Amino acid sequence: MDIGFIGLGVMGQPMAGHLIAAGHQLHLHRVKDRSRPLVEQGGLAADSARAVADAAEVIIVMVPDTPDVEDVLFGPDGVAEGLSPGKTVIDMSSISPVATRDFAARIAEAGCAYVDAPVSGGEAGAKAASLSIMAGGAQADFDRILPILEIMGQNINLVGEVGAGQTAKIANQIIVALTIGAVAEGLLFASKAGADPAKVRSALMGGLASSRILELHGARMTDRTFDPGFRIALHRKDVNNALEAARSLNITLPATAQVQELFKACTAHGFGDLDHSALIRALEMMSDHEIGG
Incomplete structure (x- = not known):
């Protein structure tokens, strides 16, 4: 063809x-x-x-x-x-x-x-x-x-x-963004509390917190390998589509709005072309603590 x-x-x-x-x-x-x-x-x-x-x-x-x-x-x-x-x-x-x-x-x-x-x-x-x-x-x-x-x-x-595929993709991007944020917060907490975040990630892979994002992006966070992947700038665009659609539907997505602020912070600090797992950089700056640092 x-x-x-x-x-x-x-x-x-x-x-x-x-x-x-x-x-x-x-x-x-x-x-x-x-x-x-x-x-x-x-x-x-x-x-x-x-x-x-x-x-x-x-x-x-x-x-x-x-x-x-x-x-x-x-x-x-x-x-x-x-x-x-x-x-x-x-x-x-x-x-x-x-x-x-x-x-x-x-x-x-x-x-x-x-x-x-x-x-x-x-x-x-x-x-x-x-x-x-x-x-x-x-x-x-x-x-x-x-x-x-x-x-x-x-x-x-x-x-x-027509349009349902894009609707499903927006739902996907909401879930992925929030899960990246959850993994980032968990690993940041573990590191600041004195645990090895890489070992914590491995331990969590055997429990209910296990996910592909914990597996793949959690490893990116601990290994500091932020080459894209999928760029923060593109994920920020997708989340913006989600929030615009939510407004038109008259629904509230508070956690999605919050994670968008983290993407914005990353972009403002020059991280927009990094992998979306680099969302953790915004949390690290806010906490003055780099995991493993």
């Missing part, structure tokens, strides 16, 4: 690589030095999103934020200008559910299908093709693209209509 892929960053590059390895012809936009190997593997570089949409049956978008998706789809030389009836757009970015429904309606006017399919699993999951994929769209559209999604992920679910 001819597949378009727009957005070849930390996540997009390995995802596109799996599709090429599976035998699909990929049309690539935003090829940079880091993603040049995709062309060497057989991908075709395109000079615009419009050119990608014109050449491909399915167009995948994997860019950072809502405005980026809108620009790729509807900006000058955007995807919408290259669409013809029967094509499918898959947005695998993490963006606003409200904007997603609007984008889908505009794509439908061109006689094309739209599925939002954000992912969870980070760079490691993208490289291992083990991403969790939360999809929103019509059942028939989901069934048609499922073989493509299965090349990039393992836990793949149609959550509901």
Whole structure:
């Protein structure tokens, strides 16, 4: 199949690589030095999103934020200008559910299908093709693209209509952010109280507090390995989407609002490009204590 892929960053590059390895012809936009190997593997570089949409049956978008998706789809030389009836757009970015429904309606006017399919699993999951994929769209559209999604992920679910995938991703990001915060507070407490936080983490892995975040991000905190991963700046964006959606739904997310302040503090101190496990740096500064320090 001819597949378009727009957005070849930390996540997009390995995802596109799996599709090429599976035998699909990929049309690539935003090829940079880091993603040049995709062309060497057989991908075709395109000079615009419009050119990608014109050449491909399915167009995948994997860019950072809502405005980026809108620009790729509807900006000058955007995807919408290259669409013809029967094509499918898959947005695998993490963006606003409200904007997603609007984008889908505009794509439908061109006689094309739209599925939002954000992912969870980070760079490691993208490289291992083990991403969790939360999809929103019509059942028939989901069934048609499922073989493509299965090349990039393992836990793949149609959550509901268009926008439901983004809603599920926001829920995921709330839970992940709060759990990172809980792990950070627990390890900071252990360290300040005189215990070895790495040994405390190992002990907790055998009990009810055990989690993938304690396992992976707890180790990042104790080992001080904060290379992304998933950047604080991006997680802050996702939590902002959560809080904006909560306001529109007239619900309260007090713990989510609190963890957003920690992300803001990290960003203000220049940690926005670090892995989101570096959230602990905000707590360490507030407590004047670095774990293991």
